[in-house]
Amino acid sequence: MLTAELLLQAYRIGLFPMAESREATELYWFDPEQRGIMPLDGFHLPRRLRRTALSDRFQVTADRDFPRVIASCADMRAGREESWINEEITDLFVTLHRMGHGHSIECWQDQQLVGGLYGVALGAAFFGESMFSLERDASKVALVHLVARLRLGGFTLLDTQFTTAHLAQFGAREIPRARYRRLLAQATAREAVWLAEPDPERLRAEILALQD
Numbered sequence: 001m002l003t004a005e006l007l008l009q010a011y012r013i014g015l016f017p018m019a020e021s022r023e024a025t026e027l028y029w030f031d032p033e034q035r036g037i038m039p040l041d042g043f044h045l046p047r048r049l050r051r052t053a054l055s056d057r058f059q060v061t062a063d064r065d066f067p068r069v070i071a072s073c074a075d076m077r078a079g080r081e082e083s084w085i086n087e088e089i090t091d092l093f094v095t096l097h098r099m100g101h102g103h104s105i106e107c108w109q110d111q112q113l114v115g116g117l118y119g120v121a122l123g124a125a126f127f128g129e130s131m132f133s134l135e136r137d138a139s140k141v142a143l144v145h146l147v148a149r150l151r152l153g154g155f156t157l158l159d160t161q162f163t164t165a166h167l168a169q170f171g172a173r174e175i176p177r178a179r180y181r182r183l184l185a186q187a188t189a190r191e192a193v194w195l196a197e198p199d200p201e202r203l204r205a206e207i208l209a210l211q212d
Contacts, residue, residue, distance in 0.1 A: 012184075016161060021086070027089070038128070038147070040150055044212065053141045059107070060105065061108065070085065073118065093118065105145050115132060115138020115139045127161075128161070154190075
């Protein structure tokens with residue numbers, strides 16, 4: 001039986017699980033030859049998105065409702081009729097959240113959850129898992145706030161697993177598995193601080209410091 005503790009050990013050596021579908025009862029381990037990462041010192045933030053991230057369009061929080069974020073990421077909707085997040089993955093990550101390793105960023109409008117993302121923190125590495133958006137730019141703003149928090153907290157690695165066109169516009173790229181494992185070993189050997197409620201002025205300054 002896969003436990004949250006075993007899952008953390010897998011992440012530490014570069015493995016991550018996925019299911020074939022939301023209804024699937026079996027998990028598969030992945031260890032891609034080319035691994036997607038988002039360089040924290042090379043995050044590309046378009047000016048328009050910076051203005052949105054710094055505006056009051058969304059109320060952005062962290063770890064306020066992790067279960068709803070992962071459930072929203074797993075939901076089937078127009079444009080995404082299937083999900084790799086099954087019940088076992090949901091239960092495991094909710095457990096990781098309770099253990100202090102699973103984290104989420106939420107975007108709210110009128111007290112409604114309209115976007116967000118979740119992932120796992122281990123040492124100075126953060127493993128991004130999935131994101132969702134019900135309003136334009138909601139998941140993008142969540143990503144901006146994630147990167148700013150990771151930089152402030154001393155994280156050195158943001159793992160995206162794979163690289164998509166959506167992530168590439170922010171600077172995500174692929175690196176060989178051997179190089180990824182070196183970066184992973186260095187990151188997990190270090191300490192970092194997850195900032196659920198960073199100082200607002202420091203957070204704003206960090207977002208302003210991100211280059212376009």
